[in-house]
Amino acid sequence: MDDIVRQALAKWPNVPHCYGWLGLDARGNWYMRDDRMQAAGPFPQSKGSLLRHEKLVEFIHRNYDHDDRGQWFFQNGPQRVYVELEAAPFIWRIDADFSVSAHTGRAAVPHACFTDEAGRLYFDCDVGFGLVHTLDVAQAAEAIEQGRWTPAEVQSSELPVRFGFIASPAAAKAAA
The missing domain is CATH 3.10.540.10 (duf1285 like domain)
Known part of the structure; x- marks a missing residue:
């Protein structure tokens, strides 16, 4: 602040x-x-x-x-x-080296990865929960294929309660 x-x-x-x-x-x-x-x-x-x-x-x-x-x-x-x-509270951007940062510019470390019923990709990170930016989904898919992240399924309606x-x-x- x-x-x-x-x-x-x-x-x-x-x-x-x-x-x-x-x-x-x-x-x-x-x-x-x-x-x-x-x-x-x-x-x-x-x-x-x-x-x-x-x-x-x-x-x-x-x-x-x-x-x-x-x-x-x-x-x-x-x-x-x-x-x-x-x-979600954060919109994640993914760099070429698979590092993650928020729409605010703050660096983040993903702890868990999720997909919802519409195919949207989310990360629960050390700084909070957020949605992967649409422009970075291909980069995220590459990381998933490499085994860096393993998405679990979640219903979008459950996200606010589950992630506070x-x-x-x-x-x-x-x-x-």
């Missing part, structure tokens, strides 16, 4: 949390969801505006974390902005 964010939290500890305004899609893209987009439907059916500002995206990546309930958020100064997840994340903090808040 950035020092400026820590300082803001100390100065203003009771800023209300924000729900429904930020989404992470299955390709690691961030979307800003204003009131109109939220009224149009849940994420990802109603995505919002793709964030393209490089420095803003880097700031989000540095301040992306989760709470003890498994809700992922971006700590924006004193305000916690909860993230709507299309697939909440895909829609806004829906969880509304249901509470």
Whole structure:
């Protein structure tokens, strides 16, 4: 977390949390969801505006974390902005040497590999759970053929409970 964010939290500890305004899609893209987009439907059916500002995206990546309930958020100064997840908290990228990193740039070590009923590939890594980016599935398939990873089958509906994340903090808040 950035020092400026820590300082803001100390100065203003009771800023209300924000729900429904930020989404992470299955390709690691961030979307800003204003009131109109939220009224149009849940994420990802109603995505919002793709964030393209490089420095803003880097700031989000540095301040992306989760709470003890498994809700992922971006700590924006004193305000916690909860993230709507299309697939999982992380989107994994795989390099030519089969090293793995998150959409945030953070290096990761896979502990387990899974495929769901739609053929999507996931890793449970030392830093968390995530979906392999569609552009890297061929690279992952090569590693699987080499015996580096052995996928187990899983139902996508079971992923949030099994791996401890909440895909829609806004829906969880509304249901509470």
